[in-house]
Amino acid sequence: MKKLHAIVLSVILILTCVRAHLFAADDKYHKVRPAAVAGMFYPDAPDELRQMVRTFFKDARGVKVPGKVRGLVSPHAGYIYSGVVAAAGYRQIDPSTRTVILLGPSHRVPLRAPSIPEVLAYWTPLGDVHLARFASTLRRSRGFESVPEAHLKEWALEVQLPFLQGILKEFEIVPILMNSSDPKALAKTLVPYIDDDTLVVASSDLSHYYSYETAVALDRICTRAISECKFSDMPICEACGKQAVLTLMHIAKIKGWQGTLVDYRNSGDTAGGRNRVVGYASIAFVDRREVTGTMKKTLSNQDRKALLKLARSAIEARLVKGTKVDRPAQVSPALNESKGCFVTLHKHGQLRGCIGTIEPICPLLECVEKNAQSAAFHDPRFPPLNADELKDIDIEISVLSVPEALNFKDGEDLKRKLKPNVHGVILSRGIHRSTFLPQVWEQLPDTEQFLEHLCLKGGMSPNAWQDPQTKVEVYEAEVFGENDLK
DSSP, X not given: OHHHHHHHHHHHHHHHHHHHHHHHHHHHHHTEEOOSSBTXXXXXXXXXXXXXXXXXXXXXXXXXXXXXXXXXEEOOSOHHHHHHHHHHHHTTSOTTOOEEEEEEEOSSSOOSSOBOOSOSEEEETTEEEEBOHHHHHHHHSTTOBOOHHHHHSOOTTGGGHHHHXXXXXXXXXXXXXXXXXXXXXXXXXXXXXXXXXXXXXXXOOOOEEEOHHXXXXXXXXXXXXHHTTOGGGGGGOOOTTHHHHHHHHHHHHHHTEEEEEEEEEEHHHHTXXXXXXXXXXXXXXXXXXXXXXXXXXXXXXHHHHHHHHHHHHHHHHHHSTTOOOOXXXXXXXXHHSBOEEEEEEEETTEEEEEEEEOSOOSBHHXXXXXXXXXXXXXXXXXXXXXXXXXXXXXXXEEEEOOOEEOOOSSHHHHHHHOOTTTOEEEEEETTEEEEEOGGGGGTOOSHHHHHHHHHHHTTSOTTGGGSTTSEEEEEOEEEEETTTTO
């Protein structure tokens, strides 16, 4: 009897373990989001899908983008309609990309806030694509929600994955659906998570169901507005993923990325009639400094971190009693070179101080320490920084090349020779002198306005830049900040 009892208990224990294992497996299964449109928007057979994507990469046309693609607007229709347009952008992404932030519309379910699913991975016929760790951090943070039914049947993000799987070996995603969210606010939230190995994709088709000619005219306005980050023209842009596109545009503006229209077609060009068409565009964003050939990176990430740490420590030493400046114990040769530099402080995105030295008169370490304290406590435009503000301050450092004189015949000649977003500019006339860092072009993209404001800053006539008697010098800057290295 005892043996029978023991056998029964053993069987029950085994069944309990098996049941628990099955439930665990079932739970794990539900943590992987299955493909919703495989076999409809694209093939569900792995080999067929893989071959289709390869063919799209081979047949894609469009503009070759200079520099590393950091952002991409990509269509999300069935592959026979928009696949070749999507491939034109995806085939240019950097294979070293490790994280892809996917932004797209929720076609079926209205959302009050950006939604990130509570899953571990997305599945396609080409395999699992895991979510990045910080996806769960974002999902739990203020301003986000998780609406499972919105993601379950949504195709806007899913159709991007086979293209990514065709280029990237190992990567993670952050899938975000949105309807009525604030694109600018979302962009500011995402920017700290975007590093050199991150790609941001906005999934969107353009105009829907117009005649071929009307669609081309409407979409031309839209693609130009997106590529040039002209927010004023976006209200007349028809795009089902407009909120996602606007978010990418705001990220591009913050990060200094420049847009290029890679390819545009509509369904009348690919696999449909021309009476009622849908527009598709591939628009790539690259770092503006890569496009225009700005100063090459001369400092390692370790050097950059050391300088930013030194700048913060130099400020903190003046605010916190008993705190000393934490200078790096080991210094690379690059940090001991004489360089000009500026240290810029921002508080909640607004300028809070900026002081610098243009000429290379001291080692870079010394230059950063001195100018960090000057920006915090001696910028005449602002009151001295106080200890309560320190936690809200973001520090940015600009390491300058040696200024070079720029000879010009007249104002028009000067405008032709200046490189917006690349050149920092120094104007000198008698005792008056002023400079704008290359970053200022982002606020003053018009060359004439840039030069007029620079003249006024130096106490000169606003038209002094047109006079060849005014000395003009240019330099370039290697710019990095705490947000870039988080």
